[in-house]
Amino acid sequence: MNFPENLKYTKEHEWLRIDGATAYVGITDYAQGELGDIVYVDIDEDIESIEMDESFGTIEAVKTVSDLFAPVSAKVLELNPKLADEPQLVNSDPYGEGWILKIEMEDTSSVDNLMDVNSYKELVGQ
Amino acid sequence: MKRTKFYDIHKNLGAKLVDFAGFEMPVQYSSIIAEHKAVRNSVGVFDVSHMGEFFVSGPEAEKLIQHVTVNNVANLNDGKVQYSAMCYEDGGIVDDLLVYQISDQKFMLVVNASNIEKDLAWINSNNRFDAKIENESDDYSLLAVQGPNSNMVINKFLGKEIDIEYYTFLTEDYEDLEMIVSRTGYTGELGFELYFKGNVEQAAKIWNAIFKAGEEFEIRPVGLAARDSLRLEKGFCLYGNDIDKTTNTIEAGLGWITKLKKEDFIGKEVLVSTKSIGPERKLVAMVAEEKAFPRQGYEIAVNGEIVGKITSGTVSPILEKPIALGYVNTECANLDSEMNWIIRNKEIKVKIVKLPFVG
Numbered sequence: 158m159n160f161p162e163n164l165k166y167t168k169e170h171e172w173l174r175i176d177g178a179t180a181y182v183g184i185t186d187y188a189q190g191e192l193g194d195i196v197y198v199d200i201d202e203d204i205e206s207i208e209m210d211e212s213f214g215t216i217e218a219v220k221t222v223s224d225l226f227a228p229v230s231a232k233v234l235e236l237n238p239k240l241a242d243e244p245q246l247v248n249s250d251p252y253g254e255g256w257i258l259k260i261e262m263e264d265t266s267s268v269d270n271l272m273d274v275n276s277y278k279e280l281v282g283q
Numbered sequence: 284m285k286r287t288k289f290y291d292i293h294k295n296l297g298a299k300l301v302d303f304a305g306f307e308m309p310v311q312y313s314s315i316i317a318e319h320k321a322v323r324n325s326v327g328v329f330d331v332s333h334m335g336e337f338f339v340s341g342p343e344a345e346k347l348i349q350h351v352t353v354n355n356v357a358n359l360n361d362g363k364v365q366y367s368a369m370c371y372e373d374g375g376i377v378d379d380l381l382v383y384q385i386s387d388q389k390f391m392l393v394v395n396a397s398n399i400e401k402d403l404a405w406i407n408s409n410n411r412f413d414a415k416i417e418n419e420s421d422d423y424s425l426l427a428v429q430g431p432n433s434n435m436v437i438n439k440f441l442g443k444e445i446d447i448e449y450y451t452f453l454t455e456d457y458e459d460l461e462m463i464v465s466r467t468g469y470t471g472e473l474g475f476e477l478y479f480k481g482n483v484e485q486a487a488k489i490w491n492a493i494f495k496a497g498e499e500f501e502i503r504p505v506g507l508a509a510r511d512s513l514r515l516e517k518g519f520c521l522y523g524n525d526i527d528k529t530t531n532t533i534e535a536g537l538g539w540i541t542k543l544k545k546e547d548f549i550g551k552e553v554l555v556s557t558k559s560i561g562p563e564r565k566l567v568a569m570v571a572e573e574k575a576f577p578r579q580g581y582e583i584a585v586n587g588e589i590v591g592k593i594t595s596g597t598v599s600p601i602l603e604k605p606i607a608l609g610y611v612n613t614e615c616a617n618l619d620s621e622m623n624w625i626i627r628n629k630e631i632k633v634k635i636v637k638l639p640f641v642g
Contacts (some may be wrong), residue, residue: 193299193508194315195597197574213626217576219508219597220313248314 158283161185161252162206166277167266169226172252178265182258184195184216189251189279192218198240198247198257200225207260209267216247229267231260287332288424296504303507304396306333306571311506318509323641324468326430326492326497327505333396335420336478337403340389344414348382348390351409352376353532353547355542359384363579364450373559374531376584378402379522383452391463391478393425395522409549412516422480422616428493428512429474430502432542437464437475439496445475447617451493462524469510469529471517471639509583515606518568518638524579525594525608534562534610536638544553547579565616566590575624575631577607582625588614593624599640606640 164172170188174181200214207213207227214225247255285306298309321327348356352365369377378398381389394402452465468474520526532541577596591611599606623630
């Protein structure tokens with residue numbers, strides 16, 4: 158299982174690649190493994206913002222459906238356009254081509270509450 | 284929790300193991316979709332040793348089976364298999380099962396793993412015949428080899444040409460084991476099921492020999508998740524989802540196995556009247572064109588009014604569309620009727636279609 162060091166993590170098994178106030182958001186390798194084959198990433202196309210800890214969409218895998226929770230409050234800059242046709246990118250490349258959102262954070266200090274790689278590894282027992 | 288004789292093999296293959304009917308079973312080995320497609324396009328192997336095997340024998344074995352099942356056992360000959368169901372007096376389904384006629388005084392019943400104890404008690408409690416019932420579920424292993432290339436794999440594995448019709452079986456010796464080779468399965472593909480006793484070492488030997496024979500066809504192990512999506516594409520009912528004690532065979536679309544002219548069987552009276560009045564609801568097959576993932580329990584509505592519930596659903600790996608089975612009120616259950624699935628407050632437009640979803 159892959160846990161990149163330069164990312165921030167959440168207890169909901171999401172990652173953030175932070176660059177100043179903007180960040181890419183996706184789900185972790187552990188999360189995609191637990192979900193198994195992902196069939197749809199269901200997020201409202203017109204989504205403008207996300208609210209910390211609130212659900213902003215769902216991931217439908219063959220076995221189960223899982224909510225996506227906002228790791229921080231932010232403006233949504235982009236949804237990964239490839240996921241509409243290739244949701245399996247979340248399985249095959251969760252930290253790369255399988256990113257889900259690009260966001261601009263309202264308050265960059267909110268990232269202080271996120272986990273670093275070691276805390277996340279501990280959370281999932283690695 | 285119980286384990287099949289292939290447990291170590293599954294573990295070594297890195298399968299995801301889950302509790303299924305009290306057994307630790309492989310739900311998937313790699314990707315469910317890849318496993319599903321392997322069965323449709325070439326060949327896959329399922330360990331379904333959790334299934335139950337009962338042997339019913341004696342001068343009145345056939346009478347007992349006639350009494351407890353809805354299909355007509357008199358239509359069987361030696362070496363034939365029949366899909367059937369057992370019903371309660373009220374027509375509710377105890378279980379669906381396969382009946383194998385070994386001889387006119389010996390039959391094998393293959394039942395769902397989750398129902399082994401219940402079925403055994405039910406058959407025993409209705410045995411007022413000169414028939415003996417033996418539960419050999421723990422002794423038997425069962426491997427299903429399924430897919431268009433399965434016949435070539437079986438021939439190579441057994442070292443002889445096996446040419447048998449759908450729903451027939453024969454008994455073969457494999458080394459020192461007696462093996463029932465049956466042209467049956469739950470995938471809708473050409474396929475075989477192998478029943479045999481034997482210990483863990485013998486089971487492993489058989490598994491390895493099948494995989495060696497299937498190497499050239501890229502044979503792969505397939506878990507219960509793909510087994511479920513494969514059967515759903517063909518519209519086969521799953522006990523616990525599409526049929527159970529609250530549904531009868533007529534409304535479940537199993538009228539074709541319910542032989543109402545048969546002299547006596549449990550549930551006959553209710554099933555005859557359901558058939559003549561017409562059931563209040565029917566199991567229908569539905570397809571959506573938009574993106575959605577239908578799941579068991581989701582409601583079905585027409586013009587905002589709830590008319591039924593989904594009992595099984597998935598996104599078909601072959602059609603790449605959402606498909607589902609569900610019960611709806613009979614007045615809505617017409618081919619091409621339009622209705623909506625309610626998925627987290629969203630309405631998804633669907634149409635009733637003919638089975639199978641995938642031909």
